[in-house]
Amino acid sequence: MKIKEFLCKDFGGITSQEKRWLLAERLGWGLTDLYLNDQNDIDIEVLAQLRNDLLKLQTGLPFAYLVGWAEFRSLKLAVGPGVLIPRPETELIVDLIKESVDQIRPPQQITIAEFGVGSGCLSLSLAHELKNVKVVGFEVSQAAHDVAVKNLRKYSDERVTFLLQNIHSQDLEQIANSVAQVSPARHGLEFFDIVVSNPPYISPQDAEVSQSVREFEPPIALFSNDGGLCHAKEFSKVAGSLLKPGGQCLFELGCNNAQRFAEWLNSQSANDRAIYKWNDVQVLKDLSQRERFVKFYKGER
Numbered sequence: 001m002k003i004k005e006f007l008c009k010d011f012g013g014i015t016s017q018e019k020r021w022l023l024a025e026r027l028g029w030g031l032t033d034l035y036l037n038d039q040n041d042i043d044i045e046v047l048a049q050l051r052n053d054l055l056k057l058q059t060g061l062p063f064a065y066l067v068g069w070a071e072f073r074s075l076k077l078a079v080g081p082g083v084l085i086p087r088p089e090t091e092l093i094v095d096l097i098k099e100s101v102d103q104i105r106p107p108q109q110i111t112i113a114e115f116g117v118g119s120g121c122l123s124l125s126l127a128h129e130l131k132n133v134k135v136v137g138f139e140v141s142q143a144a145h146d147v148a149v150k151n152l153r154k155y156s157d158e159r160v161t162f163l164l165q166n167i168h169s170q171d172l173e174q175i176a177n178s179v180a181q182v183s184p185a186r187h188g189l190e191f192f193d194i195v196v197s198n199p200p201y202i203s204p205q206d207a208e209v210s211q212s213v214r215e216f217e218p219p220i221a222l223f224s225n226d227g228g229l230c231h232a233k234e235f236s237k238v239a240g241s242l243l244k245p246g247g248q249c250l251f252e253l254g255c256n257n258a259q260r261f262a263e264w265l266n267s268q269s270a271n272d273r274a275i276y277k278w279n280d281v282q283v284l285k286d287l288s289q290r291e292r293f294v295k296f297y298k299g300e301r
């Protein structure tokens, strides 16, 4: 079969983009090479591999798991079962953090914590795109942590540290010890300028989650009780302890629960006995104008 024939053939449910990427991947070529050589015959062994791949994709296996990588901003990251495939909408977090860091005057060294690192896409992109940051990423899943460490080795950035660590307010002492390993010179718990997270935020009862996501992606990365807010609430409590006064949090949530989370933060701050208060709680929209992010600040700014 010629390259052009493969690209034009209907393989039932496989998109044109998937066909192009798959063929380029298995031939070890760039996408333009496909068009420049579209009259070439596909080697018989490659064709057998492609048939096998197409059958797997037809079962709903995500393309990223099939080939073992996914792109996120300018990075090409390893992914695999046990780690969430980075989503394009999460890329916006990097722009939002860049805006915040750029506004800090005078420019200074910024320490960022990420809760729930997954593949490492956010932490690594932030370090890759911002000169003056140090990033500490916390992840509870061993499988995801291993993939993040592999990606860190690939991009080899000594300003990024990944720790295998549960983020929960009951584990605060352990979290403090982990942070102390990273920066022995730190003073007290309030160490970070920014906490960023794309926590699990899908309600287990949400019927809109696709079959492919439910079947292949790790539940620990997806689902959270309390209408999808259990992790965000817990993560915000830990953030309250780890942030410097005036520090910023930015969380990604679902369009059905971002507003609810913002209201919960405000209600927490209204409590006279609150240990810390959240200021300037803002719900931000994604590029499709859906309410997807919540930004909030610790104490007075």
Ligand SMILES: C[S@@+](CC[C@H](N)C(=O)[O-])C[C@H]1O[C@@H](n2cnc3c(N)ncnc32)[C@H](O)[C@@H]1O
Residues within 6 Å of the ligand: 083, 084, 085, 086, 087, 090, 115, 116, 117, 118, 119, 120, 121, 122, 138, 139, 140, 141, 144, 165, 166, 167, 168, 198, 199, 200, 201, 220, 221, 222, 231
């Ligand atoms: C939605 S995924 C986000 C992964 C990655 N940051 C991204 O944007 O693609 C949430 C991540 O949080 C991790 N996670 C879940 N509960 C956690 C906890 N209690 N402490 C630390 N990480 C947790 C999951 O294993 C998963 O990797």
